[in-house]
Amino acid sequence: xxxxxxxxxxxxxxxxxxxxxxxxxxxxxxxxxxxxxxxxxxxxxxxxxxxxxxxxxxxxxxxxxxxxxxxxxxxxxxxxxxxxxxxxxxxxxxxxxxxxxxxxxxxxxxxxxxxxxxxxxxxxxxxxxxxxxxxxxxxxxxxxxxxxxxxxxxxxxxxxxxxxxxxxxxx
Numbered sequence: 639x640x641x642x643x644x645x646x647x648x649x650x651x652x653x654x655x656x657x658x659x660x661x662x663x664x665x666x667x668x669x670x671x672x673x674x675x676x677x678x679x680x681x682x683x684x685x686x687x688x689x690x691x692x693x694x695x696x697x698x699x700x701x702x703x704x705x706x707x708x709x710x711x712x713x714x715x716x717x718x719x720x721x722x723x724x725x726x727x728x729x730x731x732x733x734x735x736x737x738x739x740x741x742x743x744x745x746x747x748x749x750x751x752x753x754x755x756x757x758x759x760x761x762x763x764x765x766x767x768x769x770x771x772x773x774x775x776x777x778x779x780x781x782x783x784x785x786x787x788x789x790x791x792x793x794x795x796x797x798x799x800x801x802x803x804x805x806x807x808x809x
Contacts, residue, residue: 639788641759643667646779646792648767648805650679650760652742654798655749659699662758669790670760671779673767673799676750684742687712690735696745701752709740764788769795772808 645661647654650672661668672679688696688709696702713729713736729736753760767781772795779790797805 641790643669643792645794646790647796647798649799652745671764672762675763686741688738688740705740709738712737
């Protein structure tokens with residue numbers, strides 16, 4: 639299977655999926671490549687607090703409906719120090735910003751649902767992934783997808799595969 643895209647995103651976690659949604663909105667041809675299965679990606683429990691900037695981007699992408707229905711808004715928090723409570727009022731200290739408790743798994747689910755509904759290309763369970771020509775004008779990505787060779791040529795690789803991922807070692 640051969641593909642030519644402008645951007646290849648490595649990693650289908652929330653950062654890769656969010657980037658994919660932003661690129662799609664801008665009309666930039668891209669693909670997402672993930673080593674794990676969709677079920678595995680959705681089973682990873684990670685952070686559960688979204689900062690205002692993340693919520694704003696999800697709002698702009700019109701992907702925040704469930705977040706606003708189910709998320710828990712927090713305007714601040716309390717610290718207990720030497721038996722006394724100290725309130726940190728985020729809302730007042732940040733000119734009205736807030737955080738929302740909404741699990742990363744839920745954000746990932748929302749972004750995956752949108753991607754599937756939009757018919758955007760994603761390859762899960764890609765094995766033996768190799769990236770060549772990272773410093774050149776055309777990058778070659780190769781791997782095995784569902785027992786068949788996968789070849790992707792792109793201009794840019796976005797490494798969204800985390801600290802232990804392949805891209806970090808290549809950059």
